[in-house]
Structure formats: structure tokens, C-alpha cells
Amino acid sequence: MRLLIAMMKHETNTFSPVPTPLARFGHGPGPLYGEAAIRAYCGTGTGLGAYLDLAQREGAEIVLPIAAGAPPSRPVEDSAYTQITDTICEAVARGGFDGIMLDLHGAMVTESLEDGEGELLKRLRAIDPVTPIAVSLDMHANLYDAMIANATVVTGYRTYPHIDTYETAQLAGEILLRAIRGEVKPVMAWRNEPMLPHVMRQGTDDHPNKELQHRCAAMRAEGALAASLFTGFPHADITNAGLSAVVVTDGDLKLAEELRDELLGRAWVEREAFVYQIEPLQQSVARATAMPLPQAGDGPIVLLDHYDNCASGGTMDTTVVLAEILRQGLEDVAVFAIYDPAAVQQTIAAGIGAQVTLSIGGKIAMPAIPAESPPLTVTGAVKTISNGRYRNRGPMARGIAMDMGPTVVLDTGAAEIVLISRHVEPSDLNCFISLGIDPMQKRYVMLKSRIHWRAGLGPMAPTTGSCNSTRSGARSTRSICPTARISCAGSGRRLRSAALSRPSTHRCSSALPPRNPPVSPTPPEHRPGIRRLAPVRRERARHDIADHRS
Numbered sequence: 001m002r003l004l005i006a007m008m009k010h011e012t013n014t015f016s017p018v019p020t021p022l023a024r025f026g027h028g029p030g031p032l033y034g035e036a037a038i039r040a041y042c043g044t045g046t047g048l049g050a051y052l053d054l055a056q057r058e059g060a061e062i063v064l065p066i067a068a069g070a071p072p073s074r075p076v077e078d079s080a081y082t083q084i085t086d087t088i089c090e091a092v093a094r095g096g097f098d099g100i101m102l103d104l105h106g107a108m109v110t111e112s113l114e115d116g117e118g119e120l121l122k123r124l125r126a127i128d129p130v131t132p133i134a135v136s137l138d139m140h141a142n143l144y145d146a147m148i149a150n151a152t153v154v155t156g157y158r159t160y161p162h163i164d165t166y167e168t169a170q171l172a173g174e175i176l177l178r179a180i181r182g183e184v185k186p187v188m189a190w191r192n193e194p195m196l197p198h199v200m201r202q203g204t205d206d207h208p209n210k211e212l213q214h215r216c217a218a219m220r221a222e223g224a225l226a227a228s229l230f231t232g233f234p235h236a237d238i239t240n241a242g243l244s245a246v247v248v249t250d251g252d253l254k255l256a257e258e259l260r261d262e263l264l265g266r267a268w269v270e271r272e273a274f275v276y277q278i279e280p281l282q283q284s285v286a287r288a289t290a291m292p293l294p295q296a297g298d299g300p301i302v303l304l305d306h307y308d309n310c311a312s313g314g315t316m317d318t319t320v321v322l323a324e325i326l327r328q329g330l331e332d333v334a335v336f337a338i339y340d341p342a343a344v345q346q347t348i349a350a351g352i353g354a355q356v357t358l359s360i361g362g363k364i365a366m367p368a369i370p371a372e373s374p375p376l377t378v379t380g381a382v383k384t385i386s387n388g389r390y391r392n393r394g395p396m397a398r399g400i401a402m403d404m405g406p407t408v409v410l411d412t413g414a415a416e417i418v419l420i421s422r423h424v425e426p427s428d429l430n431c432f433i434s435l436g437i438d439p440m441q442k443r444y445v446m447l448k449s450r451i452h453w454r455a456g457l458g459p460m461a462p463t464t465g466s467c468n469s470t471r472s473g474a475r476s477t478r479s480i481c482p483t484a485r486i487s488c489a490g491s492g493r494r495l496r497s498a499a500l501s502r503p504s505t506h507r508c509s510s511a512l513p514p515r516n517p518p519v520s521p522t523p524p525e526h527r528p529g530i531r532r533l534a535p536v537r538r539e540r541a542r543h544d545i546a547d548h549r550s
């Protein structure tokens with residue numbers, strides 16, 4: 001057996017100012033090719049790791065032309081997309097494969113395309129109309145017809161934080177292998193709903209996505225080869241942004257359609273639960289200060305600067321949340337992280353132990369956000385200088401080498417502030433441990449993260465409940481989201497039910513052209529069923545990238 005395996009992953013925030021050249025696709029200088037990619041991913045808890053394990057189990061010859069994954073950012077540069085897809089297409093064109101296994105994201109937008117994955121699959125089908133193709137996707141995929149129409153089997157993550165990337169690809173690969181052996185004939189039904197669940201309400205420890213994903217899993221006992229509900233990635237101004245589902249069955253399209261409709265119906269009924277309730281920054285931080293001091297073994301109070309999460313396309317250089325934390329006098333804080341390569345170099349030049357006064361962050365222009373993002377002046381001692389490299393201990397992306405670029409820790413007395421040179425979301429404990437910080441020993445930990453922090457750092461906080469929640473039970477809720485003003489559950493597309501029959505309003509004004517005609521605005525309070533709608537896509541993005549500035 002001969003298998004082609006490849007990875008192309010990017011979650012595109014069309015409002016993000018962070019560029020996406022080819023060099024961003026990798027934890028170093030760029031994508032990995034061939035043997036180097038196999039060495040990097042073999043034995044890891046990733047989608048690519050799963051495909052490689054399956055291929056080895058089958059004794060298959062492996063061709064792995066490219067492994068390209070980049071942290072979320074603005075639309076992928078056309079030249080980068082061309083390089084990545086040409087590499088895959090040229091390998092497929094050489095022919096002789098029994099199957100193709102692709103680890104994709106599903107929310108890639110390029111400078112010229114809304115659906116990067118669908119276009120890749122179309123090209124592959126044009127080159128080779130026969131060889132079966134397995135695709136594993138992120139739960140934040142924004143599905144398009146081309147992705148389904150040009151693949152044999154599509155599966156999606158069932159966990160957020162994403163700790164089942166391996167299992168998702170393994171399932172897609174197993175179905176593909178059964179199809180190659182003639183044991184099954186996969187058919188797929190997919191559709192989307194006009195819903196944009198807020199990312200902070202998509203966690204699978206929480207209602208309603210927890211129950212929805214459980215239902216997906218249960219469907220495998222009812223005739224589905226795979227059933228996936230994608231919560232979608234809302235920060236993309238594209239036609240199909242939002243929630244969708246795909247169900248794979250063995251030749252039974254009617255069953256696939258019924259199960260798909262059930263999933264979408266259940267999600268629609270729960271749409272209000274996907275709305276994120278917010279709290280002003282000052283109030284959130286004040287609430288954290290009012291919490292009782294952690295006792296020994298309690299773990300820290302976690303403060304989430306979630307709108308500046310690089311894994312949603314944030315710059316990680318906004319400082320407003322950190323400034324408020326310092327202004328309110330919180331002490332014993334670990335901060336991960338402020339992205340500022342220039343400040344890192346300045347700190348390295350000063351050397352370990354030196355006292356420095358720095359202007360950190362606030363250096364990246366954000367055209368989609370009219371509010372200022374001022375730099376923050378801090379004074380402290382240089383505690384740590386690091387090359388910024390570590391390996392994930394898991395459970396998310398276990399074994400993968402991470403690269404924060406040159407990294408320093410500045411100790412202001414009140415806070416240990418990590419300054420980084422490459423975007424990394426704090427989803428693994430080793431991002432702290434590698435810098436000599438034990439977050440368990442801190443009173444507060446500020447993270448630029450939304451849900452993924454729970455994967456590696458959640459166990460350190462006694463409660464990992466939803467953010468902005470109030471104290472619950474005998475223990476305080478240790479998670480605080482000190483930002484956010486707008487929750488979104490509406491989209492620019494046409495809403496389904498009679499009660500919600502009016503589209504949300506206005507032209508979008510991002511880099512991509514609007515897909516819907518402008519219509520008369522309907523005030524949110526006139527739309528029953530959803531408490532707050534995001535009336536303007538641009539406004540939604542403004543708050544999603546760095547809400548705390550306003």
C-alpha cells in the first residue's frame with residue numbers, strides 16, 4: 001500500500017493585522033518537508049502522528065510532501081498558499097497512491113480565496129478523480145461544499161481544547177483504509193446553520209457543546225461511521241463562517257442526512273447558550289482582587305486576556321489588561337505573554353539581573369480596531385533569558401516542539417512578565433516551566449488564551465468553569481475573563497426561523513467583499529431568542545481581536 005500524507009493548517013482571522021507568509025507555517029523557519037516532517041511528527045499526539053501510525057501499522061509506503069501549520073492570523077499570502085498546495089498537488093500528480101490522508105484545519109482564508117481547503121481538494125480531485133481522500137478538520141472549521149464534495153471522508157475534533165487531534169485523524173484514516181479494502185462505501189451529508197457561536201462558549205467542558213459532542217460520539221453506535229459538529233470560527237468575514245455538521249455513513253445517505261439534521265437542530269435550539277456574557281475589564285479585575293487568597297495547593301486565580309489570544313489571530317501585544325492588573329495592585333502575578341521582539345532584544349542586551357525600564361507591547365497597528373493600543377512602561381529586573389524552545393508535554397499537541405523565539409522574563413516585583421518573539425498560546429504547562437516559572441506557586445496567572453489553556457494549565461486551577469462567571473459552590477471560580485463587551489450569536493447571513501427572519505445588518509468592511517446585501521437594521525432587542533446580536537461584522541471583529549482597548 002502507498003499512502004500520501006500531508007498537513008496544511010491555518011485558522012484565518014480576516015480582521016487580524018498579523019501577516020501570514022510562508023515562514024509562519026512551522027515552529028521555526030517555515031514548513032517541514034519529506035523526511036524532516038516525518039521525523040518531527042512521528043510518535044506525536046497530532047493528526048499527522050495518527051496518520052503516520054496507521055501507515056506504519058499497514059506496512060504502507062509513506063510519501064509526506066509537506067507539513068505546514070501556522071498560528072491563526074490574517075489571510076494567508078497567496079504565494080504561501082501556492083507553495084504549500086503546489087507541493088501537495090505535485091506529489092499527488094506523480095500518482096501510484098492507494099489513499100490520501102490530509103490533516104487540514106477547515107478555516108483557511110487566503111488573499112484570494114474564502115475556502116483554502118476546498119480549493120486544494122478540488123485541485124486534487126482534478127488531478128486524481130479516483131484515489132480516496134481522508135480529511136481531518138479542526139472543530140473551528142468553517143465548512144464549504146467543496147471540502148465535502150471532493151473528499152471521501154471528513155471528520156472533526158470533538159474536544160475544545162483540542163486534545164483529540166490524534167483520534168480525529170485516526171478515525172478518518174481508519175474509515176479510509178476500510179474504504180480502500182472495499183469494506184465500506186462512505187457517503188457524507190453536511191449543512192450549516194446561520195449561527196456564530198462565540199468562541200468562549202464553545203468549550204466542550206461546558207453546556208451546550210459538551211452535550212452536542214457527546215451526541216456526535218453516540219451516533220457511531222447508530223450507523224454513523226463518523227459524525228462531527230463544527231462550532232466554526234467566527235472571526236472570518238466569509239460566507240460560510242459559523243456552525244455546521246457533517247455525518248459519514250456506509251452508503252446510507254438518508255441516515256446521514258437525518259443525523260446531520262438532528263445535530264444542527266439540537267445546536268439551533270441551544271443557540272442562546274452560545275452567547276457569551278461579558279463583564280467590564282475593571283470589574284473583572286476587581287472581582288479577582290476580592291477573591292480569598294489561595295491556600296496551599298489551591299493553585300492560582302486565572303485571569304484570561306482572551307481577546308488577545310494569538311490562537312484566534314490576536315497580536316499578543318495589547319497591554320490594557322496587564323495595565324489594569326498592575327493599576328489595581330495585584331501581586332504575585334505571572335503573565336504569559338506580551339509579544340515584543342524589540343523589547344526582548346533590549347532586555348537581553350541588559351543581561352540577567354539588570355534593572356531595566358521598558359516600553360512593552362502596543363507596537364502593532366490594527367486597522368480594524370479604531371481604539372488605541374498604548375505601549376506599557378514597566379520597570380523590573382531581568383530574571384530569565386531563554387531561546388524560547390520547549391516541547392509540549394500535552395495533552396494537547398503532545399510531543400510537538402514549540403518555539404517562542406528569544407524570550408525573557410521581566411520581574412517587576414508585582415508581576416513576572418514573559419516577553420516573547422514568536423506567537424505561542426499558553427496551552428501547555430511547559431511554556432512556563434521552561435522559563436523557570438511554576439504557575440502553581442503564583443497567586444494570579446494572566447493568560448492570553450481562551451479555552452486551550454485548560455488543556456495544559458486547567459488542572460492547576462481548582463475551577464475551570466466558564467469565564468466571567470460568579471463564584472460558585474464552596475470554592476471560588478478561579479477563572480476570570482477581564483474583557484469583552486460584545487457577544488455575538490448573529491451572523492451576516494440570513495437567519496432561519498420566522499422569529500429571526502431578518503438578516504443582521506450593514507456591509508462588512510474588511511478586506512473581503514461583503515456577501516450579503518445591506519438591509520435595514522433591526523435593533524437587537526427586537527430579535528427574540530438572542531439577547532445580543534453583533535450588528536456589524538467589523539464591530540464584532542474589533543472586540544474579538546482586542547476588545548479591552550475600548
Ligand SMILES: [Zn+2]
Binds near residue numbers: 138139140162
Ligand atoms: Zn480550533
